[in-house]
Amino acid sequence: MHLDVAFSTLFDLLTTPRLLFLMVIAVPMGVFFGSTPGLGGKLGLVLLIPFVYNMDQLTGAVFLCAMHAVVHTGGSIPSILIGVPGDGPAAATALDGFAMTRKGQAGRALGASFGASTAGGLLGAMFLGLSLPILEPIILNFSPAEFFLLAILGITFIATLSGDSFIKGMIVGLFGLMCAFIGLDPSTGSPRFTFGQIWLWDGLSVIVAVLSMFAVPEMISLGVKGRSFDVSAETKAKLHDTGTAPPETAVSRKVTYAQIFEGMWDVVEHKWLVLRCSLLVAAIGVIPGLGGDAAAWMAYGHTVQSSKHPERFGKGEVAGVIGAETGSCAKEAGSLLPTLFFGVPGSSGMAIMLGAFLMLGIQPGPAMLTDHINIVWSLIWALVIANIFCVFMLIAAGPWIGKLGSTKASFLIPYVLLFALLGCFLFGGLWQNLLLVMVMGSLGYLFKRHDWPRAPFIIGVILGKIAEDSLQKALALFGANFFLRPISLILIALIIGSIGFYLWRQRHPNKVSVPSHA
Amino acid sequence: MLKHWLAAVAGATLLWSGAASAAADLxxxxxxxxxxxxxxxxxxxxxxxxxxxxxxxxxxxxxxxxxxxxxxxxxxxxxxxxxxxxxxxxxxxxxxxxxxxxxxxxxxxxxxxxxxxxxxxxxxxxDTRALMVSNKSGFKNIDDIIKSKAAIKFASSGVGSAAYNDTKILADALHLNVQIVPGFSGNEGEMSMLRNEVVAEVGTAESMEQFVKQGHGYFALALSGDATSLPGVPRASQYVKDDKGKRLLGLVETLSExxxxxxxxxxxxxxxxxxxxxxxxxxxxxxxxxxxxxxxxxxxxxxxxxxxxxxxxxxxxxxxxxxxxxxxxxxx
CATH class of the missing domain: 3.40.190.150 (Bordetella uptake gene, domain 1)
Incomplete structure (x- = not known):
């Protein structure tokens, strides 16, 4: 268990001013990249890699890890306050977080988000530390057969997130799946649904999908209304009419420390959910081949499924924010494991991190456990310290951050759209993505306007490609009997259980389906 | 005498101008x-x-x-x-x-x-190309692989990629009974070897060296490079008999260089x-x-x-x- 190394590296980190200083500047950078729609952690890593080039291995790796650890915490800010997520996992936070803001509970949502992401980050790091001795057998027991079934399990959540109309959810979800099949056919290498456009060979980027379905529609909607995201008199009246209005103080635009702490207390009250989501997502993050984006959505899906009040989700249920945020942050630790020990990135962000590790001269492999265990523990502690520092920083800045929610539309719309488009362009370097965002964003606006759920589209895009790729490999490796492997059978049972539970809920007299503004 | 000096100066001028045109203006x-x-x-x-x-x-x-x-x-x-x-x-x-x-x-x-x-x-x-075989596979050397009656699973990146083409070329040139499983990127093929799902993969020796050093696999065949690039590893050219195979392998060698x-x-x-x-x-x-x-x-x-x-x-x-x-x- 290397307890001596574990604590000596913590001591070294805390007593080396240079490392502490770098972590202190890495955290606000991570929050900035995460909170600016379109930029995100991957672009942050890309932009910072040249700066670590001349650092020594430990310093460079700790700096990048600390920055990347808090990206998703930052990403929750625009998701909650203006309904504009920057990436796949943050879109799950937007579902309930933004709804809470519209109910006048932005401060509580932010507090829940800060608390849940910190708890997720810490529990994920703890999971990473504890699983070091049994890491290899865990990872090696998951093959493409299991990746495929895990992806199918995730796709079953489309039903849960379909809202009022299961049919609408399925149509949008299947449309997302179809979009996931854009690109080169994995079995023949021939272009598919690319309409002769070579830039579509690599498929539809998740970033483009998220910005199209959330950022652009929210900004169009805001432009049409022509006012800030502050709770409107109309909404207040509606809330009063339906008898669900919170006290007037809670509907205020102001984010107070009291609200933030209320949200953090919600995290304590949902401790078992936080624990379950952290472990689930960290474990999924460990398995290379499924990816962190999928993990965060599975945490959200699990939160909705396991709740006694699924009808509240998408309307501003604090547990939705807690589940999604715990998932987003816990996966970072999990996905670091296969990156370090097998050189196989556990998430798309980790793929870039892997490149940075190689540039720093860190050769991922099982030898990390023996020859470079100090680096491994330093990175685990960097995740912990960055998360703790981040939560204190964000709590302190909470009331000022909250002002974003009442920013004038005339300022917000160009800012958000500019960064969203810039992010789309910078990451792939494709101007064509700008057109795609505008076209698909218009579609997203139509979905929003006519109350069609948008979350199933993101799930379809993220999991469709994984499912297809894994199915092809599983069939090639094991033949048609691939689903008879022991873990596969367990996963099949979970899939059947998930569908059965959904159907049972539909028939249960006291259960109401989720509304469709997800 | 003057003539000689003039000739010498003219010669030197020519040489200098020639040297100047040869050395690029950086x-x-x-x-x-x-x-x-x-x-x-x-x-x-x-x-x-x-x-x-x-x-x-x-x-x-x-x-x-x-x-x-x-x-x-x-x-x-x-x-x-x-x-x-x-x-x-x-x-x-x-x-x-x-x-x-x-x-x-x-x-x-x-x-x-x-x-x-x-x-x-x-x-x-x-980019010296090589065939790396998993130590878990039971195949001790390239001869075992050539003799295999059952199809051997090779991991590869996507269909149409350079690694996929190299694998196909090797299989064709040596008449190997191979089933290529495509779609593995980065080190995923090596993970698949650790799970004992695939037997081998073709790639650049540099990218697979770490895996070999860790004791998980061995280089069974060098598709390109000279004797110094992968010492002690058999060369693919020794096993290729027909002209078509030699031409295909020659192409891989050129690409490797x-x-x-x-x-x-x-x-x-x-x-x-x-x-x-x-x-x-x-x-x-x-x-x-x-x-x-x-x-x-x-x-x-x-x-x-x-x-x-x-x-x-x-x-x-x-x-x-x-x-x-x-x-x-x-x-x-």
Whole structure:
């Protein structure tokens, strides 16, 4: 268990001013990249890699890890306050977080988000530390057969997130799946649904999908209304009419420390959910081949499924924010494991991190456990310290951050759209993505306007490609009997259980389906 | 006497002017920005090589600024298309995979370039290809694999990729009974070997070296390189009997010899191209660059643009039956 190394590296980190200083500047950078729609952690890593080039291995790796650890915490800010997520996992936070803001509970949502992401980050790091001795057998027991079934399990959540109309959810979800099949056919290498456009060979980027379905529609909607995201008199009246209005103080635009702490207390009250989501997502993050984006959505899906009040989700249920945020942050630790020990990135962000590790001269492999265990523990502690520092920083800045929610539309719309488009362009370097965002964003606006759920589209895009790729490999490796492997059978049972539970809920007299503004 | 002096001065002047025209003017890039395109996303091997080369090109082209731009897409095709279509002023150059030779030979959709027309600046390394076999597989050597009656599972990256084509070529040339399982990227193939799902994979020796050092696999066959590149490993050429197989393997060998290429669009003025070639050659000999490359575990084996150009042209001159074999491979 290397307890001596574990604590000596913590001591070294805390007593080396240079490392502490770098972590202190890495955290606000991570929050900035995460909170600016379109930029995100991957672009942050890309932009910072040249700066670590001349650092020594430990310093460079700790700096990048600390920055990347808090990206998703930052990403929750625009998701909650203006309904504009920057990436796949943050879109799950937007579902309930933004709804809470519209109910006048932005401060509580932010507090829940800060608390849940910190708890997720810490529990994920703890999971990473504890699983070091049994890491290899865990990872090696998951093959493409299991990746495929895990992806199918995730796709079953489309039903849960379909809202009022299961049919609408399925149509949008299947449309997302179809979009996931854009690109080169994995079995023949021939272009598919690319309409002769070579830039579509690599498929539809998740970033483009998220910005199209959330950022652009929210900004169009805001432009049409022509006012800030502050709770409107109309909404207040509606809330009063339906008898669900919170006290007037809670509907205020102001984010107070009291609200933030209320949200953090919600995290304590949902401790078992936080624990379950952290472990689930960290474990999924460990398995290379499924990816962190999928993990965060599975945490959200699990939160909705396991709740006694699924009808509240998408309307501003604090547990939705807690589940999604715990998932987003816990996966970072999990996905670091296969990156370090097998050189196989556990998430798309980790793929870039892997490149940075190689540039720093860190050769991922099982030898990390023996020859470079100090680096491994330093990175685990960097995740912990960055998360703790981040939560204190964000709590302190909470009331000022909250002002974003009442920013004038005339300022917000160009800012958000500019960064969203810039992010789309910078990451792939494709101007064509700008057109795609505008076209698909218009579609997203139509979905929003006519109350069609948008979350199933993101799930379809993220999991469709994984499912297809894994199915092809599983069939090639094991033949048609691939689903008879022991873990596969367990996963099949979970899939059947998930569908059965959904159907049972539909028939249960006291259960109401989720509304469709997800 | 005066005549002799005049002749000597005239001769010296001629020699000096000749030397001056041979030595490229490296100062012509003063105040200019050179865009170095890397045809992959950030973080991978190509990106690492590209950024290293860009920094040292800047050093040897005084007053210039060399910026790296990642143009990923379609397995390096988008990046190569972008370089090919750039203005031929030497201010846009870049790096892409040598495997694009396969794509040009089979006239793959999306290829808008002609590799024989690029302005070749040089190469940074050899990409020795090898067959690596898992220690868990039960196959002790290449002879066991050749004799196998049952289909042997080989991991590979996507259909149409350079690694996939190399695998197909090896299987065809040695008449191996192979089932290629495509779709593995990065080190995923090695993980699949650890899970005992696949037996082997074909790739660059450099990328698989770590796995071998860790004791999980061994190099069963060297597809290219000389005896010094993988000492003690049998050469594929020893096992290839027919002409078709020899030609296919010859193509892989040529590709292996010209790894990590730097090229510019067709028609770069000779003086500009000469300066960039000279700067790259100087960069490749720079002790600091070599030390950094060693730290990053990147091999450096430079050859100038003229050599690269000759090899590219030779690789593109394939008989129809080789092209047909490659087309068959690309068709899955």
């Amino acid at each position: 100062n012509q890039f003063k105040g200019k920005t050179i865009t170095y395109i890397v045809a992959t996303g950030p973080g991978g091997g190509y990106d690492t090589y590209g950024r290293l080369i860009a920094r040292y090109l800047q050093k040897y082209l005084p007053g210039s600024r060399v910026v790296v731009r990642n143009v990923p897409g379609a397995g390096h095709i988008v990046g190569a298309n972008t370089i090919y279509a750039a203005k031929a002023d030497g201010l846009t150059i870049g790096m892409f995979n040598t495997g694009l030779i396969y794509d040009q030979l089979i006239k793959r959709q999306g290829v808008l370039f002609d590799l024989s027309k690029f302005s070749w600046i040089g190469k940074a390394s050899d 010209i790894g990590r290429l730097t090229a510019g669009p067709p028609g770069i003025p000779p003086a500009v191209l000469a300066a960039e070639r000279e700067a790259l050659t100087a960069a490749m000999k720079d002790p600091q660059l070599l030390a950094e490359a060693k730290k990053l575990a990147l091999s450096i084996d430079h050859a100038p643009g003229e050599v690269v150009e000759a090899k590219i042209k030779a690789a593109l001159a394939q008989p129809p039956e080789t092209v047909a074999a490659l087309k068959a491979a690309a068709g899955g």
